[in-house]
Amino acid sequence: MDTTCKQSALGTILLLFLLWCLPCLSIADVIYHPLDLFSISCGSSTNFSTLDTRNWTADINFLSQTHHSLAVPSLTPSTIQGPYTHARLSHSPFSYSFPLTPGPKFIRLFFYSTSYQNFHRSKACFTVKTGPYTLLQDFNASLNADADNDPSQPDILFREYCINPQDGENLNITFIPSTTAQHPDSYAFINGIEIVSMPSYLYYTNPRGNRWIAHTC
Numbered sequence: 001m002d003t004t005c006k007q008s009a010l011g012t013i014l015l016l017f018l019l020w021c022l023p024c025l026s027i028a029d030v031i032y033h034p035l036d037l038f039s040i041s042c043g044s045s046t047n048f049s050t051l052d053t054r055n056w057t058a059d060i061n062f063l064s065q066t067h068h069s070l071a072v073p074s075l076t077p078s079t080i081q082g083p084y085t086h087a088r089l090s091h092s093p094f095s096y097s098f099p100l101t102p103g104p105k106f107i108r109l110f111f112y113s114t115s116y117q118n119f120h121r122s123k124a125c126f127t128v129k130t131g132p133y134t135l136l137q138d139f140n141a142s143l144n145a146d147a148d149n150d151p152s153q154p155d156i157l158f159r160e161y162c163i164n165p166q167d168g169e170n171l172n173i174t175f176i177p178s179t180t181a182q183h184p185d186s187y188a189f190i191n192g193i194e195i196v197s198m199p200s201y202l203y204y205t206n207p208r209g210n211r212w213i214a215h216t217c
């Protein structure tokens with residue numbers, strides 16, 4: 001499910017939100033304050049802020065305990081501000097777990113497709129899952145980055161999702177290297193994860209009552 005939607009998804013959400021709220025804004029200043037707001041810099045050991053006023057948090061407190069992942073700096077620093085100086089990566093699966101309030105969430109994954117220590121960028125190929133949903137399947141990051149070729153943000157990829165997690169459960173996101181006989185040294189990596197709660201009235205709920213819905217926005 002490697003559907004490119006990039007920033008347009010957030011744009012669409014904001015536009016929908018504005019259209020929805022314009023009538024009520026004139027009555028009362030309705031400002032939506034998300035209950036959950038996570039900006040995680042994966043592989044970073046320090047918290048930092050960027051000029052866009054995001055406060056990035058080190059990832060160590062959100063990693064599931066049983067993992068053999070590494071926190072590594074990128075060999076070629078990105079000129080773009082953001083969670084791109086480090087990555088969390090591994091040849092074996094690793095997971096993050098987020099305690100969330102009930103309700104729909106917007107999730108954005110950040111990838112900087114470059115080489116990290118002795119992990120060559122062309123070997124990054126992996127699947128990303130949350131609950132019963134597969135967010136990315138055998139995602140070849142360098143192949144996608146080379147195809148995207150956005151000169152203003154070279155080698156940076158976003159993938160965005162709207163998800164309605166089961167109430168009262170942590171949201172787990174798992175990264176699984178796509179190891180095959182042909183590619184025995186594939187690894188999974190991630191640079192940043194953002195999770196923001198969304199107003200429930202913006203969200204399409206499956207009428208058949210399945211509480212778990214994931215789709216690219």
Ligand SMILES: *[C@@H]1O[C@H](CO)[C@@H](O)[C@H](O)[C@H]1NC(C)=O
Nearest residue numbers: 045046047048056057058061
């Ligand atoms: C980073 O921020 C988190 C959450 O605000 C906090 O728990 C943690 O102690 C901070 N880490 C450092 C290294 O300052």
Ligand SMILES: *[C@@H]1O[C@H](CO)[C@@H](O)[C@H](O)[C@H]1NC(C)=O
Nearest residue numbers: 037039049052053054055056
């Ligand atoms: C980032 O942290 C600063 C200082 O604690 C705070 O004023 C600001 O609102 C935070 N920004 C976000 C987006 O949470």
Ligand SMILES: *[C@@H]1O[C@H](CO)[C@@H](O)[C@H](O)[C@H]1NC(C)=O
Nearest residue numbers: 064065097131169170171172
């Ligand atoms: C998420 O992971 C934790 C362990 O890290 C586990 O206890 C919990 O059941 C998992 N939640 C879901 C929804 O899979």
Ligand SMILES: *[C@@H]1O[C@H](CO)[C@@H](O)[C@H](O)[C@H]1NC(C)=O
Nearest residue numbers: 122123125140142143183186
């Ligand atoms: C990913 O794509 C690159 C081409 O950019 C290719 O060289 C590499 O073998 C692919 N990696 C995997 C693990 O499939």
